[in-house]
Amino acid sequence: MSSNGDLQFSVLAEVFERMEEITSRNALTDMLIDLFKRAPPEILDEIVYLMQGKLYPDFVGVELGVGEKLLLRAISLASGLSQERVEELYRKLGDIGRAAEEAEKSRKQVVLFREPLTVHRVYTTLERVAKASGEGAQDSKVKLLASLFNDAEPLEARYLARIVMGRLRLGVADYTVLDALAVAFGGTKEAREVVERAYNVSSDLGLVARTVAAEGLEGLKSIRITVGRPIRPMLAERLSSPKEILDKMGGKVAAEYKFDGERMQVHRSGDRVMVFSRRLENITSHYPDVVEIARTGLRSSDAIVEGEGVAFDADTGEFLPFQELMHRRRKYGVEKAMEEYPVSLYLFDVIYADGVDYTTRPYMERRKKLEEIVEVGERMNIAPMMMTSDPDEMERFMMEAIEKGCEGLVVKDPSSVYRAGAREWSWIKLKREYRSEMTDTVDLVIVGAFHGRGKRAGVYGAYLLAAYDQGSDTFKTVCKVGTGFTDEDLRNFHDMLQQYVIDHRHPRVDSKMDADVWFVPQVVIEVLAAEITLSPIHTAAWGAIRPGAGLALRFPRYTGKLRTDKGPEDATTVTELVEMYRSQIKKIEETPSEGS
Template sequence: MKYLSLAKSLEKLEDTTSYLEKNSIIADLLKETPSESMEMVVRLLLGRVYPAYVSQETGIGLQQLKKAVGKATGYSADDIDDLMEDIGDLGDVAEELTREKKQVTLAEGTLNVEEVYKNIHKLPTITGKGSVGRKTKTVDKLLADASPIEAKFIIRTVLGDLRIGVAEGRLRDAIAEAFDVSPESVEHAYMLTTDYGKVAKAVAEEGGEGLEGLGLTVGHPINPMLAQRSEGIDDILERMDGKAAFEIKLDGIRVQPHKKDDEVFLFTRRMEDYTSMFPELEKPLKKALKSDHAIVDGELVAINRDTGKPMPFQEVLHRRRKYDIKEVAEEIPVEIHLFDVLLAGEKTILDQPYIKRREKLEEIVKPSDKVKIVEQKTLTNPEEIKNFQQQALSKGHEGLLAKDLNSNYRAGRREFAWLKMKAKAETLDLAVIGAYAGKGKRAGLYGSYLLAARDPTSGELCTVTKVGSGYTDEELEELTNKFKKLTRKQKPSEVNAELEPDHWIKPEHVFEVIYDEIQKSPPEKHTSKYGLRFPRFVEQGMFCDIVSGVIF
């Protein structure tokens, strides 16, 4: 398939703000896309060459891309910098200079989707001495054969910012429209695969039956099911017909262990691979999971080596590191507490009721010192529920989680089938939209960030809070380096904000933020009309199509 066909569709998407028109443009493109190119086209529509569960960056920055543009077009670095000052987007600069380029290649080729995809896909694998030059040369070769419009979107894809207003949620409706299936069936298939490329290919080849044939794959994480907040015991019993399963709610990192024969993987709620960070759990997980193939859900908890009690959430976060893993493992031992199972053997069971999944979990897990099953009771009496909650709190846990006995596992959804009874601070996932320059010992770094939640009615990202605490010095430096690449001179179009940060940031990442209370805020301060009391940073993750909007 010619890359030009895709580039022209991307340009149309950039030129319209209409939701329905964008859907039609994508649907028309997908209808014309050959099956063998479908996964690549869908991922390129999202401005990347990896599915959502793979956290991978190209490793080539703006300055290197400027060199590639200069090499391909024959223009100097000063020419490119001058145009950048006027235009502000290197993709647009590449388009203009390609249109007027001085250096004519001996034989301009016709780019196809596969060539563009594979060359960008291999950029992260180019490492070692001289890797920056080899990466630049790889992009330069693509640009040398590119038409102006192709050059624009090649550059934007490498940067991970197409600027066309297409997120994963929009693809659901476009795929449904293109192949005449229900949006719900497309969404369900995506929740199982976390890959709209794979979903689109399956439905293109086999229609609805292709979607039904998609299932969980060990080694590919899926979005976990999330819980809503409850108003208390009476609210829970009313919603769950007077009877529910109550599990102890642990204060740790949500994890999704996978087992395939002798291999074990450990993924987080953000679908990041943490396997290498917790090597001491590999053998215990292999032994505890009796099924050869399994995907389970649980919580990773830090344990006080003297008392045997769980440690605060912040302690387990110290285990997230690439170096000195063995030493820190000795200082901060961890346990995994499992509470659900999604796949056992070759059978996907997330559509079975909770009570059946719990039975299967107890069947396939042999508890040990490192791998345990979360304590659970089925209760109807409010006093018994209160007593169980007090027991959980006295052991150092957060509280209880109530689950509807007949509910299935809704991957990626926040449902009232799971309700939180917590005595500690809540958390929200909020989009990072701005940064403020640090002062004092934080000089030279971004010292705090402006965060927003998506308004479910307007779709805008409305400000909720500024967060300047909870970071380690190492995290502040890492976050500053990451977000400097995403700064914008102008406020992003999807952001609704009255506050003016020092730097606007493309909303591509979220912070999980812990807070004590949600309180009303005047709209001239926060456009969501709400703010957070004592917000603290917990961790950073990739921006999903849905940012927590429970405040609205």
Template sequence: MKYAELADLYRRLEKTTLKTLKTKFVADFLKKTPDELLDVIPYLILGKVFPDWDERELGVGEKLLIKAVSMATGVSEREIEDSVRDTGDLGESIALALKKRKQKSFFSQPLTVKRVYDTLVKVAEASGERSQDRKMKYLANIFMDAQPEEGKYIARTVLGTMRTGVAEGILRDAIASAFNVKPELVERAYMLTSDFGYVARVAKEEGNEGLSKVKIQIGKPIRPMLAQNAADVKEALVEMGGKAAFEIKYDGARVQVHKDGDSVVVYSRRLENVTRSIPDVVSAILESIKAERAIVEGELVAVGEEGRPRPFQFVLRRFRRKYNIDEMIEKIPLELNLFDVMFIDGESLIETPFEERRKKLEGLVDESEKIKIAVQLVTSNAEEAQKFYEKALELGHEGVMAKRLDSVYEPGNRGKKWLKVKPTMEDLDLVIIGAEWGEGRRAHLLGSYLVAAFDPHSGEFVPVGKVGSGFTDEDLAEFTRMLKPLIVKEEGKYVEIEPKVVIQVTYQEIQRSPKYRSGFALRFPRYVALREDKSPEEADTIERVAQLYEFQERFKAKR
């Protein structure tokens, strides 16, 4: 398959905002995709090279990409950089450089999807001495044979800025349409494996029957089950049917652990592989989990003085660290509090009631200094539950989780079988879709960010407010650096941002509002933290905002 065909798909996707048309374009492309490319095409369509859980990274920034294009075309790096200032898009500037190409390969031949993909794999796997030079040469090699539009989309793939508006929902529906299978079975298979390439192959080769038989696989993370809110422990008990398991809600980073013999892989909530950054926890897991093969879930907590928890951002600092890890182990010790088990030695437990899963977890784990089982109270007594909740807060935790004893594990679902009880309104994780340039000394910085929640019905991110407070000058500088490559268009001081960056936002309350398409507005929103552990798809939905609004109104009525 020629890469020009994929570039043409990108172009058509970019030109339409209609979800139905995007789905049709992708479905038609999948139908004609050769079998040998079916594992990789879904990710290339999403503008990625690998699934999020694959630890390989391209490790290529704008400067290296410009050097590679300059090497391939003979156009100077300065000229390409100047062009970026005019176009606002490195992909477009690379297309222009390819049009001005001053040198051509004598053995030039049309690019294929396989050649581009194989080259990007080599770029990701290049390591050691002079690896940056090798990456540059690999990229220059394909840019030598790239047509301008091909070069634009190769660059966007490398930088992760595709801008075609294709997210997981469109890809799911396109797979269902292409291979005439049920969307809910595609969704189920994806929730269990987080691998669209694998799901597309099963859909094509085995149809609905094959998709219905997809099982959990060690090494492919399961989409986490999610929770809703309860106003207090009494409401939680009523929702749970009068009796529930209450667990401490730790202020940490949720992780999923896959153990296969002497191998352990740890995935973040965003399903990114964070294993290398926490070798101390990995060693403790190997000693504590008694099964040969298992998948367990827990909350990774940073431990401070007197054993009190530190904010989850400290855990994220551990995740980000790639060098001098031993130093960080000393500075930020971690503790893993396990609360669920989904797989033990070949047996899937997601259809097993929570009460039984908990017993299996207790039999699976030998607790240690670093590996604990989440503290739990099973009760039908509201006073006991209230005391447990107050004790959790006293110890510095966020609150408690209430779980139905008969609940099965539902990957990716946010239902009422798990409920959160916290003393304050739940913060929201929202996606930045716009920003404004500052004034005065902040004129060169982006601030006052327009934030949005995802609307699953329209497939769009809909605004719920502007966040301008809570940022330090250092924060604004970092966000400006991060968001400038994601600018889609600019009108005066306002810029439209590709929805890629998730931030945690606190607020005084949620109000009904005709100002935004969402129908809601946050009152006095304030920036709390960058949520690097969450993808835009993992951010809160507009349905979630509506649920919190209803919860807020019930809470007001009780007061």
């Protein structure tokens, strides 16, 4: 029930419990629609954040700062059970939420008066937990959490503990929430376009939810691009040859260098500069040199530009591979990392400048504006670009880019607008590896695992990997991989993946294969394989090439690259795999047979 602009937390806990039992995305969406309609608009943002196991959008960078030990102390304090007993429950059940629930059922302390938990109380108390700092902060966090568990019913305790640890595992993706908001407050899924646009330019699902609930679809038009709040990046499709790209786009195209760096969205407002990653994390603290480069190299003092940060060898000036750049993602030793792995910034787009939203302007106009506001220097550059309608010329330009240490090209439609959050054919990646059989890597999501044997006993011996299917918003299996992992990799992966273990196949995973262990789709790794083949087992592109068959990777191996810069929906798509497969078949057909 709801009253006075709030909602009993027990209502949310009951909804979460039902969500856990659902394997249908449509049923999950219907449940969210019902919840959103029942919830007061004033707290809908809080509900959406809590559902995601967070307090704010990722770009805010605020964490609760609560570890397992601290949470177990709070549960012990509230229930009256010894900390040893609570830890024993956790070890036995393997789920901190279930341990909290059992502790509440077994509580030894009699509470004379309980104030029912509400969503707003839970949210604001967790805000105070996150903001607690300085001397005595840990004790303050314990007391605040204990105050919630003290008034929690067992089911509420289960989900409260999981929220605190970021382990809700509800299977609710951002796009599922957007669909539900569109129907709940726009009447039909046709309203999704307006809702999604607001999300793409704000990257704040809570803000979108609260605004559409309070002001309707019209209110979402007030959500505009704002310096300091990242927008969701536009993404590229890919094809395997210049001719295919030109046939797809038609006419003259703009081909840019594709650097092997970290994509960065740089925001400047006066002297303040912020840097956001491809996943919209605030990575400003990792790149103080990029901050200074942007502060001195951008002529506009009010702008959002996009580019790639590329590590280079300070002695030779040569580009370093992406893996080396990841040394910059440190909490400590930033100054030393900056000396060892300096970064140059290569910009390729302007999103906003001097009060103007450039996402609705064509590429050529954006490029011209970018050239106007960038002071090119030793470490501030604009990505080299050429206009062409000649496949041979594009091929030569790509070889030139590769020779200089780039991955290849991104080819763009000169008249295309910047579609935030979209993956479209107006941007197409072209890399040299596409010309040979599956020598290009793919980024796949770990959705399951198989127990190791022999020397791999005690860890996972192989993983079930999937590609992302945009059409159905699901993950389709494409291979089982156990090659390429070092002993250290196997131990680290086993430990890292424990937080994502679930006891059933995730509702967004489509698999004909039964894994020993299932995971929430979250971790993305880079894989290389010999070729793409038809498969009667794997579900990626099922029926797209041949009835009763999907696509699979033959002889896959892990390259050693954990794609922490990519979310599960940023992984290689099923559509990309189909295009790669068809490209491979063309090459086989076009290769003269022996003796012909």
